[in-house]
Amino acid sequence: MDPLVLGGLVAVITIAVLFSGVSVATGLLIVSALFLAVFDGLWALELMPEKFFGKLNSFALLSIPMFIIMGAAISSTRAGADLYEALERWLTRVPGGLVMSNLGACALFSAMSGSSPATCAAIGKMGIPEMRKRGYPETVASGSIAAGGTLGILIPPSVTMIVYGIATETSIGRLFLAGVLPGLMLVSLFMAWSVWSTWRNTGLSVMSGRRYSLREKLEILPRVLPFLLVILGVLYAMYGGLATPSETAAVGALMCLLMAVIIYRMWSPKSLWLVLRDSTRESVMILFIIGAAGVFSYMLSSLFITQSIALWISDLDVNRWVLMGAINVFLLIAGFFLPPVAVILMAAPILLPIILAADFDPYWFAVILTINMEIGLISPPVGLNLYVINSIAPDIKLKTILKGSLPYVACMVLAILILCIFPGIATWLPDMVMGPVR
């Protein structure tokens, strides 16, 4: 059978199997086994566990559970509340200061935790009621938190970026840096929309909050200190010759665990176990998908599907921006249904040769891809953040949350367009810090 036709068949069957409700990893194994047995012969099944083991047999994967522990440790403490409180006290006199401090807290918190749902829950629990009490529209209150939470996979450290780095053999340190400025740009876009939308709906009356004394403003600062210490520690380890990026993750995890125990007094074994339990659960889920995706991409390569698709597309000879547009639509649709890690692992081996052939920068593309995945987190049908908001603010209708988050989706699409016009926003910082791309 022609590899391209076979590829189409794999796509259709994979979608059918994944929609059946089977877990993503097991689904990938089922599809791989099916196609290997039919088109390579039953003997090919023998290789499946070896490919699975081989995919997991990589030191770079260590950073995934490590950064997840970092996030879980931070999420289990008062750190989120402290951060929110500090920003709110300092930004209260700025028009729209409350929504801005919420978004700022989301950005900082998700930057450290790397987890979208954890950010939504940690900041939203305080932020949404407060914003509603002050008369902000429900759409802005819920949408800003849902969107703010997605920043965690773009602003470093980011598990999504690590998985991309592993799948494409690009530098993880560089990927992290590439996400910083686009992340800040997204926060600014979110803030601009939130303030404008609030002003249009309710006027400036709701925008100013209560007044805090300088003393109140200063006494909150030490509580943000642990956050800054961890950020500085991780940066020093990563760029100061102490450790490679994968090893740095372990330093971060240890620092966050110690911070949780020492500063936030989380010394009961039970709460430590809860942190470890949640991290184990998420890590195992992701690592299982990574192993299964290794088997899946072996199947695609062995049946010559990957190579044929890449050849086919490079022979199409379309304009590179048309190509980029098509890739974006594909990523958006995939992101609607699948978790970011699964999309990256399944798509990277096929997409990366195409991207490179069309002369796009792989680090810039990582940012584009990640923003696409962020959109998936706040869009139906399985936009995780929408459901988290729904569960922490049950009296806001899901429809309102959805309506509120749509403008933020537009902000992200705008960000993608800006990045297409000014790719330097993604590539400048890594070039500055690590020298030009190799």
Add this chain to the structure above:
Amino acid sequence: MASTSPDAPWRRGADALIRGIGWISTFCGWAAASMILASVLITCQMIFVRFVLRQSTVWQTETVVYLMIAATMLGLPYVQMMRGHVNVDLLPIWLRPLPRKLLAVVVLVAGIVVLSIMGYYAFEHWHITFQRGWRSPSVWGPQLWIPYLALPLGFALFILQLLADLLALLSGRDKPFGLEAD
């Protein structure tokens, strides 16, 4: 539930079985979590030895990788029990209760079949490694059957938990895909 006798011996047996398997899976979860914690500490120890003591680090990288693999494999049954393996449940939500239950059974059985294939060949691979005494090619050179053991063991325990889930589903203790009947 009320119409049948809830205390029929086979029901109690099934309950005990499901609970017993649940204990095994929970224990695996503990083991996996400990391994992840251990790899945090070992990695930090490695950085310390290399950066502060300026000494060779020979065994740490490999140990951490093998610990991660073992944690993943032993974590599988635990995460399955906690319903932590992410899925897309569009079709199940859309289906009526009976076809939904049928689909849930098919999905579980298909998973058990493919994981049994994986487990079987993983065992064979482990067995060769053990018999021939293969080592890792590094200076440290540990016996490879030790890390390879994680695969057959993990898949077997995972299948065990899936069987328990199947039993819970068939006996009505568990709702298909954990969805409320609407």
Add this chain to the structure above:
Amino acid sequence: SAEAQQLRLSHQWSTADVRHQVAQMIADELDEADVGLSMRIFPSASLFSATEQYLPLSRGQLDMTVYPLSYAGGQRPEFNLTLMPGLVRNHDHGARLNNSPFMEALEDLMAEDDVMVLVHGYLAGGFASKGDCITRPEHMEGRTVRAAGRAFEQMLAAAGASIASMASSEVYNAMQTGVLDAVNTSSSSFVSFRLYEQVDCYTPAADVALWFMYQPLLMNKSTFEGLSAEQQEVLLAAAEKAETWYLEQAKHDDVRSVEVYRDNGIEIAEMTEEDFAAWRELAMESAYASFVDQVPNGQELLDLALAVE
């Protein structure tokens, strides 16, 4: 020939690499001969990762590979001799080793795994460092180095270096941030990893070199024996042609790496015969001794190798 048979070859390098071109040469010859046999090459570890390849090859699930044989040193410790410091002095010495009783002994071991050699070949390498050049064992004292291969790690550790094991993908970063002070790898990797952007001194493989790695093109023996006599003949003829070319290119790789480093303003150091002898003495005490200690007939094999002039 009614139905064309396709052989699958896997390797870990890019399509610009010599080792890919060796495989490509054979594939082209097969196409030209039109004997119902073709080759499909899976480059850049797109089918199997670097270290994964030996087992599927020996089981016939993969037909061919270009493979550093010492990667299988955990399965057959004897193969560790194919990456021993100072065992090979230069490329011509390597070529003589390929046609010696030593290589025959290794080929007998491969035959037990149903593997045969189509194209022999050694590639050379050297050192690159931040700060002072590395030409003698004393220069390793207190440096953190990433070495390619178990025997080199043992020797460098004996010279007082601290060994950091990490994936090749991390090496550039590690050099840049100062996690590493020195690297030991192949000439072509020195170029492809772009380490010239990070180092101060390069000690290439020249008249003498320490680092030689045996990287043959291997084939599953049963698959080969299942081919028609005509197909076998074409394949062997192509392999012979490729082997000559491989040797030339291996020398050329060393020269080209020096050019690249010189063009980037990196100091080029040279290892003298005397330096070489000092390293070899150290290797005898460390890597060789450990090898003989660990492999039952290790001394015998080592003597076979050392007997080659």
